[in-house]
Amino acid sequence: AAGVIQSPRHLIKExxxxxxxxxxxxxxxxxxxxYQQGPGxxxxxxxSFYEKMQSDKGSIPDRFSAQQFSDYHSELNxxxxxxxxxxLYFCASSSRTGALGYTFxxxxxxxxx
Amino acid sequence: GQQLNxxxxxxxxxxGEDVSMNCTSSSIFNTWLWYKQExxxxxxxxxxxxxAGELTSNGRLTAQFGITRKDSFLNISASIPxxxxxxxxxxxxxxxxxxxxxxKGTKLSVKP
Numbered sequence: 716a717a718g719v720i721q722s723p724r725h726l727i728k729e730x731x732x733x734x735x736x737x738x739x740x741x742x743x744x745x746x747x748x749x750y751q752q753g754p755g756x757x758x759x760x761x762x763s764f765y766e767k768m769q770s771d772k773g774s775i776p777d778r779f780s781a782q783q784f785s786d787y788h789s790e791l792n793x794x795x796x797x798x799x800x801x802x803l804y805f806c807a808s809s810s811r812t813g814a815l816g817y818t819f820x821x822x823x824x825x826x827x828x
Numbered sequence: 829g830q831q832l833n834x835x836x837x838x839x840x841x842x843x844g845e846d847v848s849m850n851c852t853s854s855s856i857f858n859t860w861l862w863y864k865q866e867x868x869x870x871x872x873x874x875x876x877x878x879x880a881g882e883l884t885s886n887g888r889l890t891a892q893f894g895i896t897r898k899d900s901f902l903n904i905s906a907s908i909p910x911x912x913x914x915x916x917x918x919x920x921x922x923x924x925x926x927x928x929x930x931x932k933g934t935k936l937s938v939k940p
Contacts, residue, residue: 719870748927757916757930758871771927805870809926817861817928819870 717741719808719820727826728796736791736823740808744818746770747789749781752803752822764789796827830855830921834931841907842939849915849934850901857919860893860900861928865914874915875902907938 720739728734740747746765750758751774760773764783775781778796783789793800803822834851841847851860859878863871875886877893877900884891890903900917914935918928 746926757932758928760927760929763927773927803868807870817873817876817926819863819872821870822868824868 719806719818721804721806721820721823723823724821725824725826727828729828730796730798732796732827734793734796734825736793736804736806736825738789738791738806738808738820740787740789740806741818744808744810745787746809747783747787748807748809748817749775749789749791750805750807750819752805754802758805761791793825798827801825801827830929832917832919832929832931834917834934836934837932838935838937840937840939843907843909845907847904847907847911847936848901849917850899851917851919851931852899853919854898856897856922858897858922859920860891861918861920862889862891862900862902863916863918865916865933871916871918904936907936909938909940912936912938 722737748763749761752758761775762781763771767783779793781791803824805819805822807817807819809817832851832853861876862874864874865871875884875891880897881895882893888905914933916933917931
Protein backbone atom coordinates (compact mmCIF):
# COMPACT_ATOMS: atom_id res chain seq x y z
CA ALA A 716 0.00 0.00 0.00
CA ALA A 717 1.15 3.52 -0.76
CA GLY A 718 2.53 5.41 2.20
CA VAL A 719 3.39 9.00 2.96
CA ILE A 720 6.47 9.96 0.96
CA GLN A 721 8.89 12.57 2.24
CA SER A 722 11.89 14.01 0.49
CA PRO A 723 14.70 14.36 0.91
CA ARG A 724 15.46 11.79 3.58
CA HIS A 725 18.54 13.65 4.73
CA LEU A 726 19.53 17.29 4.32
CA ILE A 727 22.56 19.19 5.52
CA LYS A 728 22.46 22.99 5.44
CA GLU A 729 24.55 25.79 6.83
CA UNK A 730 23.32 28.42 9.24
CA UNK A 731 21.25 31.15 7.59
CA UNK A 732 20.54 29.02 4.53
CA UNK A 733 17.07 27.96 3.42
CA UNK A 734 15.60 24.47 3.10
CA UNK A 735 12.50 23.03 1.47
CA UNK A 736 11.00 19.75 2.63
CA UNK A 737 8.39 17.92 0.58
CA UNK A 738 5.57 15.62 1.57
CA UNK A 739 3.36 13.50 -0.66
CA UNK A 740 0.33 12.19 1.26
CA UNK A 741 -1.40 8.89 0.81
CA UNK A 742 -3.73 9.03 -2.23
CA UNK A 743 -7.18 10.40 -1.31
CA UNK A 744 -5.91 11.83 1.97
CA UNK A 745 -6.88 15.49 2.08
CA UNK A 746 -5.14 16.60 5.27
CA UNK A 747 -1.43 17.02 5.86
CA UNK A 748 0.32 17.66 9.17
CA UNK A 749 3.92 18.67 9.83
CA TYR A 750 5.79 17.74 13.01
CA GLN A 751 9.27 18.49 14.31
CA GLN A 752 11.10 15.99 16.52
CA GLY A 753 14.32 17.05 18.23
CA PRO A 754 16.86 14.47 19.45
CA GLY A 755 15.33 12.39 22.24
CA UNK A 756 12.13 14.45 22.12
CA UNK A 757 8.52 13.70 21.25
CA UNK A 758 7.11 15.04 17.98
CA UNK A 759 5.83 18.62 18.17
CA UNK A 760 3.02 19.78 15.90
CA UNK A 761 3.97 22.61 13.53
CA UNK A 762 1.15 23.20 11.06
CA SER A 763 -1.60 21.42 9.14
CA PHE A 764 -3.52 21.85 5.90
CA TYR A 765 -6.94 20.65 4.82
CA GLU A 766 -7.99 20.96 1.20
CA LYS A 767 -5.07 23.30 0.49
CA MET A 768 -5.98 25.72 3.27
CA GLN A 769 -4.12 26.06 6.54
CA SER A 770 -6.30 24.42 9.16
CA ASP A 771 -4.25 24.65 12.35
CA LYS A 772 -1.01 26.12 13.56
CA GLY A 773 1.24 24.93 16.33
CA SER A 774 4.73 25.88 17.38
CA ILE A 775 5.95 26.82 13.93
CA PRO A 776 8.58 29.60 13.93
CA ASP A 777 7.90 32.69 11.82
CA ARG A 778 10.95 31.75 9.73
CA PHE A 779 9.07 28.69 8.50
CA SER A 780 6.17 28.63 6.09
CA ALA A 781 4.25 25.85 4.43
CA GLN A 782 1.61 25.27 1.82
CA GLN A 783 -0.44 22.51 0.29
CA PHE A 784 -0.73 22.31 -3.48
CA SER A 785 -3.56 21.28 -5.82
CA ASP A 786 -2.25 17.71 -5.94
CA TYR A 787 -2.34 17.70 -2.09
CA HIS A 788 1.41 17.48 -1.68
CA SER A 789 2.84 19.90 0.84
CA GLU A 790 6.11 21.77 1.21
CA LEU A 791 7.70 23.15 4.37
CA ASN A 792 9.97 26.10 3.66
CA UNK A 793 12.53 26.99 6.28
CA UNK A 794 14.59 30.17 6.06
CA UNK A 795 17.44 31.69 8.09
CA UNK A 796 18.23 28.26 9.45
CA UNK A 797 19.60 28.01 12.98
CA UNK A 798 21.53 25.22 14.65
CA UNK A 799 18.47 24.50 16.79
CA UNK A 800 16.45 23.66 13.69
CA UNK A 801 18.36 20.40 13.40
CA UNK A 802 15.72 17.73 13.89
CA LEU A 803 13.61 15.07 12.24
CA TYR A 804 10.69 16.58 10.36
CA PHE A 805 7.71 14.33 9.86
CA CYS A 806 4.73 14.71 7.67
CA ALA A 807 1.51 12.81 8.36
CA SER A 808 -1.65 12.55 6.31
CA SER A 809 -5.21 11.60 7.01
CA SER A 810 -8.66 11.75 5.51
CA ARG A 811 -11.32 13.92 7.10
CA THR A 812 -14.06 11.82 5.56
CA GLY A 813 -13.09 8.65 7.35
CA ALA A 814 -11.68 7.61 10.68
CA LEU A 815 -8.54 9.30 11.88
CA GLY A 816 -6.20 7.15 9.82
CA TYR A 817 -3.13 9.12 10.75
CA THR A 818 -0.08 7.85 8.85
CA PHE A 819 3.40 9.27 9.22
CA UNK A 820 6.13 9.41 6.61
CA UNK A 821 9.68 8.27 7.35
CA UNK A 822 10.78 11.83 7.93
CA UNK A 823 13.49 14.19 6.75
CA UNK A 824 16.53 14.51 8.96
CA UNK A 825 17.73 18.10 8.76
CA UNK A 826 21.17 18.92 10.06
CA UNK A 827 22.20 22.56 10.30
CA UNK A 828 25.93 23.15 10.62
CA GLY B 829 -0.70 24.24 26.88
CA GLN B 830 -2.16 20.78 26.96
CA GLN B 831 0.19 18.01 27.95
CA LEU B 832 0.19 14.26 28.08
CA ASN B 833 2.01 12.60 30.96
CA UNK B 834 3.33 9.27 29.79
CA UNK B 835 4.88 6.69 32.11
CA UNK B 836 7.11 4.95 32.61
CA UNK B 837 9.87 6.79 30.78
CA UNK B 838 11.73 3.53 30.12
CA UNK B 839 11.38 -0.16 30.79
CA UNK B 840 13.87 -3.02 30.79
CA UNK B 841 12.08 -6.35 30.70
CA UNK B 842 12.75 -10.01 30.03
CA UNK B 843 11.43 -11.63 26.88
CA GLY B 844 8.03 -13.16 27.58
CA GLU B 845 7.01 -10.62 30.20
CA ASP B 846 3.96 -8.43 29.90
CA VAL B 847 4.33 -4.66 29.59
CA SER B 848 2.02 -1.86 30.64
CA MET B 849 2.33 1.86 29.99
CA ASN B 850 -0.12 4.72 30.33
CA CYS B 851 -0.85 8.32 29.56
CA THR B 852 -2.82 10.83 31.55
CA SER B 853 -3.92 14.38 30.98
CA SER B 854 -5.73 17.11 32.86
CA SER B 855 -7.71 17.83 29.67
CA ILE B 856 -10.25 15.80 27.75
CA PHE B 857 -9.16 14.16 24.52
CA ASN B 858 -11.46 13.00 21.73
CA THR B 859 -9.07 10.43 20.31
CA TRP B 860 -6.20 8.43 21.75
CA LEU B 861 -3.58 6.87 19.51
CA TRP B 862 -0.63 4.65 20.35
CA TYR B 863 2.45 4.69 18.12
CA LYS B 864 5.74 2.81 18.00
CA GLN B 865 8.83 4.54 16.68
CA GLU B 866 12.14 2.97 15.74
CA UNK B 867 15.36 4.97 15.32
CA UNK B 868 15.33 7.26 12.29
CA UNK B 869 11.83 6.24 11.26
CA UNK B 870 8.41 7.80 11.52
CA UNK B 871 5.92 6.73 14.21
CA UNK B 872 3.85 3.73 13.18
CA UNK B 873 0.24 3.58 14.35
CA UNK B 874 -0.48 0.60 16.60
CA UNK B 875 -3.95 1.22 17.96
CA UNK B 876 -6.51 4.02 17.60
CA UNK B 877 -9.25 4.66 20.18
CA UNK B 878 -12.24 6.86 19.47
CA UNK B 879 -14.77 6.32 22.28
CA ALA B 880 -14.53 6.63 26.05
CA GLY B 881 -14.31 3.19 27.60
CA GLU B 882 -13.28 1.56 24.31
CA LEU B 883 -10.98 -1.45 24.66
CA THR B 884 -9.19 -2.50 21.48
CA SER B 885 -6.70 -5.26 20.71
CA ASN B 886 -4.19 -5.66 17.92
CA GLY B 887 -2.45 -9.01 18.27
CA ARG B 888 -0.51 -8.97 21.54
CA LEU B 889 -1.36 -5.29 22.08
CA THR B 890 -4.37 -4.05 24.01
CA ALA B 891 -5.27 -0.43 24.64
CA GLN B 892 -8.11 1.31 26.40
CA PHE B 893 -9.60 4.79 26.20
CA GLY B 894 -10.31 5.86 29.76
CA ILE B 895 -13.90 6.51 30.74
CA THR B 896 -13.05 10.06 31.84
CA ARG B 897 -11.42 10.69 28.40
CA LYS B 898 -8.32 11.87 30.24
CA ASP B 899 -6.24 8.71 30.16
CA SER B 900 -5.30 5.64 28.17
CA PHE B 901 -3.15 2.58 28.69
CA LEU B 902 -1.32 0.19 26.39
CA ASN B 903 -0.50 -3.39 27.33
CA ILE B 904 1.86 -5.69 25.45
CA SER B 905 1.62 -9.35 26.35
CA ALA B 906 4.41 -11.92 26.06
CA SER B 907 7.02 -9.43 24.83
CA ILE B 908 9.50 -10.43 22.15
CA PRO B 909 12.83 -8.80 21.13
CA UNK B 910 11.27 -7.00 18.14
CA UNK B 911 9.01 -5.06 20.53
CA UNK B 912 12.03 -2.87 21.28
CA UNK B 913 11.41 0.77 20.44
CA UNK B 914 9.85 3.95 21.75
CA UNK B 915 6.11 3.91 22.31
CA UNK B 916 4.23 7.17 22.18
CA UNK B 917 0.71 7.96 23.19
CA UNK B 918 -0.92 10.77 21.26
CA UNK B 919 -4.21 12.50 21.68
CA UNK B 920 -6.42 14.78 19.65
CA UNK B 921 -7.72 17.44 22.04
CA UNK B 922 -11.32 18.52 21.95
CA UNK B 923 -11.81 21.25 19.38
CA UNK B 924 -8.62 20.47 17.52
CA UNK B 925 -8.47 20.13 13.76
CA UNK B 926 -6.82 16.75 14.10
CA UNK B 927 -3.36 17.83 15.21
CA UNK B 928 -1.95 15.53 17.84
CA UNK B 929 -0.28 16.12 21.17
CA UNK B 930 2.29 13.47 21.98
CA UNK B 931 3.44 12.02 25.27
CA LYS B 932 7.18 11.97 25.97
CA GLY B 933 7.44 8.30 25.06
CA THR B 934 8.27 5.03 26.80
CA LYS B 935 11.52 3.43 25.71
CA LEU B 936 11.17 -0.35 25.81
CA SER B 937 14.16 -2.68 25.98
CA VAL B 938 13.65 -6.43 25.87
CA LYS B 939 16.31 -8.87 27.03
CA PRO B 940 16.25 -12.22 25.22
